Amino acid sequence: MAISLNAALIQPSAAQLSQSSQPLTAKTLSEDLLKTAVNINPAAIYHPGDETPAPSPTMESIETWIGRSQSPDFPQVAERHKNAHQSLKYSFEEFQSALAHAYPDLADKKFGFTIQADGSLKALNSSGQLSSSDMNRLNNLLNASSSLKSAASSYRDASIDLVAADSVWGGSYVGGYNLNKENFANTIDLGALFLKKGSVPNAETLNGFFSSQLWSKGERMTRETETVMLAERNKIDVTA
Template identity: 80%
Template sequence: MLKTKVNINPAAIYHPINEAPAPSPETESIESMIARTQSPDYPQIAEGHKSAHQSLKLSFEEFQSALAHTDPDLADKKFGFTIEADGSLKVLDSSRQLSASDMDRLNELLNASSELKSAASSYRDASIALVAADATWGGNFMGGYILNKDNFANTIDLGALFLKKGTTPNAETLNGFFSSQLWSKGERMTHETVTQMPVGANKVDVTV
């Protein structure tokens, strides 16, 4: 019988280990966003905010001076305060130096000062107007936040604005600036909140 040899070894397989992979198509993410532009009235609004800041500073200094005479034990302690949506003032134990009794006394004293309450209310209104007039990108970079009477107390410590600032940057010195407090604790604006801005508000379409 005639025998035929058959090669049962597999054929050589080519592995393109050195072949460069085919380039994948580049993708680009495009998102349409509505951004606020800075109001043309911003310089005047900023001046109003500066004036309100100075008035609040003088009122708080007068309050602290009176406190040194009536309640020296409280005057020696660091504390902040803010203003609630209903216009009442609220002490903030930012330095953890106050007891519950201290806070009750300070809340009573703060709200007994009609001048300080009025100055705090004016400063809050000026601050809300300042943020609303600024740009989302550019300007002073405050327009990307929402500031109103409802969230102001959770955002701005008024007392921290007037603490003596040291030469070394730290959390306490940074809190001495309104913008720093807004950037660190403020409510960020979203696409939805910008689109819900009232008709006529300063805004522009931006593609990023």
Template identity: 45%
Template sequence: MALSVSAAHLAPANTRLAPSEQTLTPQAPSEAAGQALANAGPAAIYHPSEAAQTLREPLQVIDVWVGRSESPEFPRFAERFNGAQAVLKSAFTAFESALASTAPDLAATDYGFTVEADGRLKVLDKAGQLGEANIKRLTVLLNGSAELKTAAVAYRDATIDMTDAGSPWSGSVMGYYSVTNENFAKSIDLAPMLRTYDPSDLTDIKDRFLVTQLAYKGERATEETERAMYERRGWSLQD
């Protein structure tokens, strides 16, 4: 088949379309379509007055407390804490050994103890095994052990120093908690952290570590407690 290509313009054979003989008649929509159209709502409603009102609302200022960074002295305080803990464990082991000989009924109980703000040792009867009379007996015995009392107070002081040197958000994050002479007794039971347990015994395991006791009993640090800590230690907020 031969194809002929020409640059000349070729006019169409018919430039007019013949009218159709079909008549278009408008029809009303069905009842279902009409009901759907009536129920249909606009896709979006624009309220320019609300937008203008939003622009006029005052801005809210939210003050967020971040807290201090970890002190460069933290490793030194942590080392001091570890030393105080070792000394306290040794003193407590000696006390328990003596207690088993002098008061075996008390030694057989699951007693706890802590340090009050004035430095005295306080008996904790979490298991409810002692009673008032035995609590008094054990209180006298605990405070009568100069070695144990001195070691417990030193441990409390080392704990406070370590948390004060920590940060609420960086490093060890020990500064997340506020520990003071006044709230130590409410937060810490020393005995569970000093006893030796069978590895398979997981009873009250959360009481065997300082950080887990603080997690569920300790006071969380705030801007106010941090400011009070700086004032107590004589530190500058600008440091």
């Protein structure tokens, strides 16, 4: 008996993969998903050990010095200064008159003078007209006049009191300077106060005023120099 074997034919499945015509697109995350992503993936990792301390604000102290106000007795001090100015003027005019009679060559030249800390008078060659010999003669003649030396000393003391009695920031505007016996000779030319003043203002004319000389050559007052000045004034008041 003949047996014949037939191979079974397996038919392919009718289901076939077909290429989708819809393109792939990137889908945006919804707002809720974004929040979740942010919470899961923080932007920066916090390391306590690496923290840079915030700079603390620094405090800067600024001190402002106002200075003293004008003394209540300033008008009386100013009057004494005015009288001392007149006395010095008369004494200097007498000296110039005697100089013109005895030494006309010196009298014809312009010169100034001041008073030093020790009370001696010093000739000043302010105009540049004096020779060294002229300076020596003038110094001897100035110091030989006891009345001129006394008047100059009184004027210096009155000037120092005037400046000390005025306000640093107002008043007659001379209180902002430190005037004493040590720096008076470098500040005030007494002879310049009595030069004839022309009608046209110039440097020589301005030097004819005590305040102008003080403003241009004076030592400015400071907190420290004011403290010393007030201490000296109180010492004088106590012993008076």
